[in-house]
Amino acid sequence: MPTSQIIIAEARSWIGTPYRHQASLKGIGCDCLGLLRGVWRNVMGAEPELPPPYSPDWAEAGADTLVMAARRHLVEIGVAAFEPGDVLLFRWRDALPAKHCAIATSADTMIHAHDGASVAEVAFAPWWRRHLAYAFRFPES
Template sequence: MTSADPTRVIAIARSWLGTPYHDQASLRGIGCDCLGLARGVWREVVGPEPFPIPPYSRDWGETGPREVLAEGARRMMIEMQPTAAGPGALVLFRMKPRAIAKHVGILTGPDTFLHAYERLGVTEEPFTPSWRRRIAFAFLFPQR
């Protein structure tokens, strides 16, 4: 599997900037959550989503031992070591130590990333040491 052009992934991800936060949504300019942002970028970079995303509760990541996001990403993306992730990579974050990964972002530069965050919507911000420490998994979008 060949990876998509990171420049294209970043340009498409940035086209979502300013999209309001809306739980479980995935519509550019209308609303999305972090997974919805990744799904929207997927649709533009790769094509139709390969499987439906079941409804999920706001606290889904607080329960259970399964790495649901990572398992789903492995089915359709190219996994890489988090330390090797660069611009254009999709990264999954653990929001608490020893918790499952439940937040998604897209690296846009060596020191920036884009994500959808409650109350902020889709924003690009510094990829600080605090965020870097939280990365649990990294993936590349495949080519169409």
């Protein structure tokens, strides 16, 4: 299993990458899933599957696609048990699917790509805590 330090260092190397829907190229562009995919490639190797094309409003279609994919490739843990280097999934309302992901860098910070902004390390503020729905750990390689 990659160490949390390796995962965090790789995620931090993406800071400043512009937001680009469906992209996953460090320094060129990525969305939140593209950031996670890029970190995976650089710490785990080849991606286990490529996502199909998706629209910006894909999660409103009803399927919890992001959670299902995370369960196929990551190790689910309780949201209260996340540690630095773990993957966090967020949903905007209880009835909606998770549609955003980030990588925890501490108990109080995370790295993510958000529409309209570059990849950044931000405070894991109360708003984010309220919307945290799932947490996952990278698997053993």
